[in-house]
Amino acid sequence: MDALVSQLFAGLSLGSVLLLAALGLALTFGQMGVINMAHGEFMMAGAYTAFVVQGVIADAGVSLLVSLVIGFLVGGLLGLLLEVTLISRMYKRPLDTLLVTFGVALVLQQLARDVFGAPNVDVRAPAWLSGAVDILGVGIPKTRLFILALALLCVLALSLLLKLTPLGRRIRATVQNRDLAETSGISTRATDRLTFFVGSGVAGVAGVALTLLGSIGPTLGTNYIVDAFLVVVVGGIGQLKGAVIAAFALGLLQAGFEYSTTASIAKVLLFVVIVAFLQVRPQGLVSVRTRSLA
């Protein structure tokens, strides 16, 4: 029982990290078809933001909350800059954006290495997040619970944004039919820019959250980017629901595989499961139905 609960929680925790990393991608890749390899580096930027903010604000609790906000802005502004300078020129060539943004990722990583040094740095977790909570006889670290809550909060905020606000309506319209949205008077270009800002901002928030789990380094983003993309592929595009289900499913699966085999074999098994899953549902778990040719 204990083992089951702790495995279950390990899976949920991994899933919440994957979800945070993938939420922004679900917006930018899922809704605009742009593969942003620098998404991981936006997370890294968020993580270093937390490090810098803590240098200014000594109190770990206050600095965490402040960094969540500043991290969102840093990630978002980086994304906006990337969108305006490069990606906006390349909407017709989505595969090439992958390579261009990989170049951006290389540059950002090296920049972090030159500014903050190659060794990893640590961000102190606030006192109210130290220790563990006892759930069904298993001690669960509070930081993990915090990240789980943060991930769910981000999902809630994003779905409210998409459902209730004018921006959300414009985004959904653009996703469903770009040409029709444009003829209805929506500026799809402005919508794209805002979507990119929000999506990249969530990456910044994810980066801040990751500082709670361990030390951070310039290659922080590369560790998560591949898994985050897999979440989007499995989840399907167009709706956040898919990403949420896929993130937790992959998290639970990987935790389960790791428990029964080893971490390295678990990764391979997970890949096989994903390819097998795509045999059944090539469009992912949840997808917007269209009549376009496949």
Place this chain on the structure above:
Amino acid sequence: MSPRVRFWGGLAIAAALLFGVAPALLSDFRLNLLAKFCCLAMVAVGIGLAWGRGGMLVLGQGVFFGLGGYIMAMHLKLSDAGPGGVPDFMLLYGDGTVPGWWEPFRDPVVTVLAILVLPALVATLLGLAVFKRRVRGAYFAILSQALAAAFAILLVGQQKVTGGTNGLNGFQSFFGFTLSDPVNKRMLYFIAAGVLLLMVLTVRLIMGSRYGELLVAVRDQENRVRFLGYDPAVVKTVAYAVAACFAAIGGALFTPVVGIISPADVGVVPSIAFLVGVAIGGRATLLGPVLGAIGVSWAETSLSESFPSFWIYFQGALFILVVAFLPNGLATVGRFFRRRRAEPADPVAPEPEPALETSGKAS
């Protein structure tokens, strides 16, 4: 100049440089470096076929490079250990016995066959599984990348049988030839250069055939090809498998030339790095990927020795500038200028822009 003359002329110059000028002028050390670049260029030739002509963004060629390299390394380790012997690192990390699936690679014939067949088989299986279900574009790119990530993690995790992060190294001989002998090193260089030229010729033959036309057609208008009665999945899978085979041969020669194969050569980042040279040289040209790959590797070696951090900025900037502003690579700069001069009598029709997937949606 007709394209035919240009191709054979280019190939003749390349052959003269590789077999005449380079061995005469370069020191043994530099020649060994050039051999390494040739191995990397083999991967690039395959990528040029799959990506440039087939429109499949293959982000995981490191897997096939690694498969070839590790199969070769296993054979070299076993033959160094002698009949029934155990490779040194297994005594160090493992329990001192050779696992059963290593045993077949004691045999040189099995090794060579495995290098030629196994990676192509993996690519065929993955390709059919993915393309038959019409998963493509960005989705295929991400899957191939995930494969590279999983492969590198697997290699690191299974230290007892793969050498872990250190990889496999310290080879003494190559099919009976002592590797410390400079003459044998030169022989390896000639093998690498010869194989590379053969691969370029093979791609040329493929592109001249009906199949080559089909491949480009699938890249540009997959649905039309399907409606004409062909199966695009099969067409794509063949190109993917050929690219995998080329990458594996490159890896297999890379191992004895460089003397080490490790997870650092096969993961996500090296797999994408293979694409830099191809993108710069011109993805849809024949000699572009080769020249691009050799040029980039040469620049990396000379720049990263003295300015390691500068090289990374440079590589990033190359990626950004070339892909964003010169999608057909430097090989097309000449054509770009020729078009500027507006010669109406130019018999060479400019190659159409590769119409890559216009939508990332696989619905």
